[in-house]
Amino acid sequence: MSASATLARPGGPGLSTYDYGLYAATVFAWGFSWIAMKGQVSSVPPEVSVFWRFVLASSVMFGWSLFRGKQLRFSLSTHLRFAGLGLFLFSTNFTLFYYGAKSIPSGLLAVIFSTASIFNMILAFLLFGQRVSRQTAVAAALGFGGVAFMFWPEIAGTSFNRDAAFGLLLCIAGTLSFCMGNMVSASTQKKTISVTSATTWGMLYGTVFLGLFSWASGKSFAIETSMTYLGSLVYLAVVASVIAFASYLTLLGRIGSARAGYATVIFPVVALSVSTVFEGYVWTAGALTGLLLVMAGNVLMLRRA
Template identity: 30%
Template sequence: MSASTVGESLFTPRNLAAFLLVSAIWGGTWLVIRDQISSVPPAWSIAYRFVVAAAGMFALAAFRGEPFRLARSGWPWAVALGIFQFSLNFGFVYNAEGFITSGLVAVMFALLVVPNALFGRLVLGQPIKSEFVLGSAIAAVGVAMLFAQEYRASPATLGEVLTGAALTVGGILSASIANIVQATEGAKRQPLLTLLAWSMLIGVGINAAYALVFEGPPQFDPRPEYTLGILYLGLAGSVVTFPLYYGLVRKVGAGQAAYSSVVVPIVAMILSTLFEGFVWGPLPAAGAAITLAGMVVAMRGRAAPPPRRATPEP
């Protein structure tokens, strides 16, 4: 990217509209996932989602003039993304929402920038500023407050709450590894949409194989809401948002575009309040505010742009 392609304001009407649309769509994916796992094993729902997403991504690649074929050098990166992003990451997230609310999973995922920075330091040599460490510590305190409220206000046992938290951490780490894969020079040399499309198909194969072994034959919920959820997650949650997000990265820079990580949990928590009965009070309100404030401090303290994200928030 040339210097001339970065420097626009995030607050121009077109850029702000794209930013808000991406944040709204990603914020809504968390609640839709909750419905997806209510009647169908998570692995099958994930497989269906990425059948739709891969088809849409191939169509978008064709429209953008990118090739269908992936070079031999691109397959290791596609396999890595298929495993860590489109299998492990989503497997952890879908299962986590069986234990804790979608809003809390989304808030925890705002902490994705933390392992991104740590792995970026270890693998890519990107420096970490003291402001980032301080902001991350503040955000961690806020997340702890939210989980304390979850344990106090919900019928879930402490073990279930901790299981949901552990699964979410697994998803965060898997997504972060995928982010680092996307940031490597070998992956960046591949056509982005083509690489993502094949990675999604690999994810479909892994999830379907896992589901066949551990969940039995394919299962599908005939409810219109389930089908619409698959389409929303596959098309809106992946195919629509990718070009918009990366367009923002090119225009306003990765730092400003990354502020979607603060807006997405706000949308998710609002939806969780409306549809999952999340109860607000002094403790969760303070926890959410502290978490988001910490993430703002952390992102402002980053010395280098974050690694390219392999996928939007689940």
């Protein structure tokens, strides 16, 4: 199926088996990434860890692209698109979120990032004139409310001082950066440029931006050599970056930004499920209520409109 054909159906047609496979791959890859990120919390500066993550991820993408014979030579104007993808999706959003996370709880991070499905709808309407159906809007609201319910005890216990408020702004900016990257990807796919080629170059540009930022801020590029750090780095680079972003961006072009963006609502549910097994997370009545809201929104978002 051509890129123009897939992008012609972002509004409401039912999902194919392939679409559901992409959706599941995205949700589970990012859902497990939360526990992997804990292995990155160390003396290594956040932007340096993300830099090495994308050094590895972009290397894998270039190797895969060459092996599959994907086009890698493009015009300067197309490279500007790739640079935008790298800036918004593969560098800025991660850096903003990592710094914001220093002063606000992880539960609030999940709630903020779940608004990506809402921001995607708004940006797609403003930039591309994509109609937002009532069904899609209600589904996004259910998902956002459900994630808020699940993490409410942690959020309610947060003391909003000046640092926390600044952290909140950084994370909102990080979410907007992620969504702007979604819009760049969607417009790039409309130009019939493959997701693999765009992601390969986008990750490289993101790596360059992160490297320059780390260097300019005087950070050391040294990393830990523990199995925990290196293992989590490999997972985040290969599974949570290469596989997840390739799946998500392909899905974005096939079913539209609003519906694909709902993955950002579902993967915190997977993360909590993983936490239940490995960290003893206990599901409260509020969390179960939130889970039901999220799942109801998921069914509503993905079913035939």
